[in-house]
Amino acid sequence: MITFDSISKQYGSTVILDTSSFAFNPQERTGLVGVNGSGKTTILRMLGGAESPDKGTIKKASDLSIGYLPQEVEVLDSMTPLEIVLEPFKHLLNFESHLEHISNSLHESNVKESLHKIDKLYADMQFHDAYSLEARAKMILGGLGVPEKSWSEPVQFLSGGYRMRTVLGRLLLTSPDFLLLDEPTNHLDMDSLVWLEKFLGRHKGGMLIVSHDRDFLNRITTYTAEISNRALTLYKGNYDAYVLARDEAAAAALSRTRNLETKIAQAERFVERFKAKATKATQAQSRMKLLEKLKDELPETFQAEKSIDFTFPEPKQSGSIPLKFVNCTAGYGEKTVISNLSLLVNRGDKIAIVGPNGAGKSTLLKCAASLLEPKSGTMEIGHNATVRYFGQHQLEQLDPEITVHETVARQSVSTDKTFIRNILGAFLFSGDTVDKYVKVLSGGEKARLVLATILSNPGNVLLLDEPTNHLDIRSIEMLGDAMRDFGGTIVFVSHDEYFISKVANRIIEVRPDRVRDFPGTLHDYRDYIERMFADEPDSSQKGKQDVRNGADDVAVQKEQRIKDRETRKKLGRTIEKLEREIAQAEEKITILTEQLNNPANALNHVLLHETSSAIAAEEDALLECMSDLEERQAELAKMGVE
Template sequence: MITLKNVTLRRGSKVLLDGVSATINPGEQVGLVGRNGAGKSTLFALLNGTLHEDGGDFFMPPQWRMAQVAQHMPETDEPATDFVLDGDTRLSSLRNKLSKAERTGDGMAIAQAHADLQDAGAHDAPARAQALILGLGFQVAELDRPVNSFSGGWRMRLQLARALMCPSDLLLLDEPTNHLDLDALVWLEAWLKRYEGTLIVISHDREFLDAVTGVTLHIDNGTLTRYGGNYSQFEELRAQQLTLQQASFERQQAKIAHLQKFIDRFKAKATKARQAQSRVKALERMEKIAPVLASAEFTFEFQEPANLPNPMLALTDAAFGYPSEDGAESTILTGVSKTVLAGQRIGILGANGQGKSTLVKTIARTMAPLSGKVTEGKGLAIGYFAQQELDVLHPDDHPLGHMVRLARELGVDAREQDLRNFLGSFNFSGDMVLQAVGSMSGGEKARLVLAMIVWQRPNLLLLDEPTNHLDLATREALAMALNEFEGTVMLVSHDRALLRAVCDEFWLVGRGQVGPFDGDLDDYQRYLLEESKRLREQARTASSAVSAPAAAAPPQRDAREQRRLDAQARQLLAEKTRPLKRELDKIDQRLAALGQEKAALEERLMQALPAAEIADCGRRLKACADEIEVLEEKWLDMSTTLEELSR
């Protein structure tokens, strides 16, 4: 296990953790939370060995293998699959041993290396690497593309896949969801739930933390506190603790005031001096309870739009896409006919690569429709937050300079003090308004972009992944501001808490179309898993069609090898289906018991019974019927899965 005993950690002269103690047990999945700058990344640096404790004792089992996402941008022309495959450090080491043995002609070493490679899973390593890449949103055609040919966000996904490829006992993930779409996020959650090692993750996505963690470590004002439970449970426990602490503090203050009043009143009286002195000693011995210091939450609001055209815009039989490298048009969406009304809250859903950003960019006027018509309402004012919006900020300029330039571009006469006051409402106060943007954190840059959008008083907000660099407090402030915004919101986000809080309807972008999505986000997650499966099947079919003509005849295996492979396939199928069959048996047994209970209750209700007993039987009958309905639906889903596996 990992243990910290009275550990102190400093960054420069600042003490971030002061005499903290905590234990992390093997196999636990831990969420590390706290405000920006509290010391989360510093604690990670202690865990990965780049920083040492300034005091106290830190222990981690020396035999543990550790994996984490490299923070530097990879610069290599290595194919994506090979790059991720190299993340398996054990395989790389064994391959080097095999090469060395082959060079020296050491037959025993060669045989041992081949056996070790087999044990390390060398036979299916490329398939495992490609499964990670595809799960994180890449297309089959991109598996062999050079790493350098991808944009920065996609290269960081490859770094994540490389970390997941590495065999590990401890996995450290620092904001792993920042560059992911919702479909890749759902896949990552499922992968992490199956991870058998110890996981410690820093994230500002509350639903992600709820899904993958069962323990929460909270850093606050130099302390480190362990809570059993996921993030939502932590919030509830923390609120209860703070309420109790504040109540205890107030009771103690009342007691102190009472003792002090007695001391002040009687310390000069000879007859009461001894009693007064005993109360002085009681005050000195009393362990003081600290008050709850409520830190000011970040809040902001969108200004009232100058006007609200209705409809905001209309799309008529439009086709969206972009010119390809050879000059031809690459069409992604066709036949789009939608109307956007004033006050709508639209969440735009769709699997990776289906055209969400293309749709938003076209509405935002950064791309033109390939055909059809986009009709804008009179006075439409768009506030557009793009995924790459942070990249267009000027790193050498400061927030005040950005606001002055924005006012100049819009032809607005704004006083410098007014701009300073406005930036102050977004937590850019004092000298921060003159700090170079290039030296700011991602969250601070995102707040600056939000400030610039708010200042323009838009009536239509187009937000494409606005939360990538925002902490939990700022995400909650954004959700509150969007709910109070009087205009229209169109939102693309992998933050399900934000989508749930803001959107009251969803559009689904997929298979070249844009249509309504009638379910909720839980239904959408199921849709994503089905769509991912469909795309894998499609890619497998296409791959088979391409490779079939190239081979005149399939390679022949001898009968013994074929029997071995058949037995291996049967064993793999049995391992996959055994848990499902066990679960189906349990459901069958429970359904049989519920059926008997239901029949008995129905027979009993046919008799003359007292009113209270009739009501009790009716409640139990309804509970049986509800449970039967749930179990039957689960039985059908699992049976379908079992049939597909068997095929």
């Protein structure tokens, strides 16, 4: 096991972990989730050795090899992609010269040590199947979508996305025992994503994955770890199973809190009623001890974590055809990216543009936004269409010398301070953060700020290039809800399948040789992509068995929930009956006590005796009901809630 023992970690006043203990099984595939800033990358960096905890220890087997893919990669610009992927095996690729060097030094050094080096060199050759290394490296680069013509060129000529894929390729070829992957699907198109999923499915070791792509996590992971409220909680199952278990746990915790509060109120009433009675003093004292114990058991409450919660302003209606491409050809310099495109975008369309990287998806959006003039043909903006465009390059166009609030205020449809702060709050800018200068923001914060700026004045035609980058899973879900309900037209590029499924009502596929309306749903499109890799081996049998076991577990849990529901109903009816009897007994005791204390009855000794006896009998019945109620409530609390 990989064990984190009493780990504490913080940056300034921000506490990531507070004496938290947890463990990962190095054979399992675990998804690490949490809102932005919760500490997901920090945990990966600590496990990968890039950072150390402030307190506590991390324990793992000494022979466990760990490979780490960070979000921001550093590569040597002078090296080619193929050289970078093969770099860890340089000594094996130069086997003959390396062997000759060791052999020539036999007479100069310890013979036993030199023979050991030769044995190790031969063992490494066999273990890593050295003669197939270059072929496998090329297969990995091709699968990840790195253009073949660039394999022998310095990576300094490649985009950041292709550099990241190259470093990912190096990690996959080394095949360590345990993989640490920080947003591995960033910059991957669906072709490459499908290939990566199949490759990871065949990986024999474990992995810890941070990803904002919930569908990717659902297909790959067998456990989910949530970092929240300065601690980490491990759940069995993929992301969807985690959501179900988390919600059930939250509901159970709420139910337990309410049950404890009810018991505390009952105990306080009992103590208040009987503490002065000598005959009940022992029981009252016992209830006071119980009261202290119940208060200690009350769970600590935390502030709910934030995520984007946003609704678009209602846009003015555009004409029926807000965007129209007629025989449009576009590109950069001498390079043509899109040829003779004719396309109508209808009012109310929510179009997802999909396809491999470099095929022209962003180019199509830039043409629609009038940021790129067609080489031939036309792109027409329809009647009353107001176009707003979001692209990654806009992060660089933010004014670094103004604040977050001023940035949105300059573009907003309303100058009302409350409206602007609500927009900023929806994108996780609140309190003092709205007065931060743009120049001190992180890349993720800048991306959220640009989105907030655009969506504060969205027009009626939105063009969005990878709007979910730098957002966590919950925020992606919220943004998807808002875009789905938007009354205007949206054309967007995204590789997030969950987001596309939630928003899109039309799919356009862009490939180097064609642009077409895809005749089907996103699920159909993924099936189409998977058929391209039909010759690739399926995921490991272990992975398949994990999925089947997960399905069986869900079925068993469902059947048990049905049985538990009936038991809960019976207990609920019993508790309601006991609560009514307790209320009736307390009301009788109150009436009898008033009768006993009435000065008019002071000389009626028979009545006083009968009244005292009746009060004692009612108190005994009340005690019995309260004890019975506590037992039934305890049974219900053990069962939890649905």
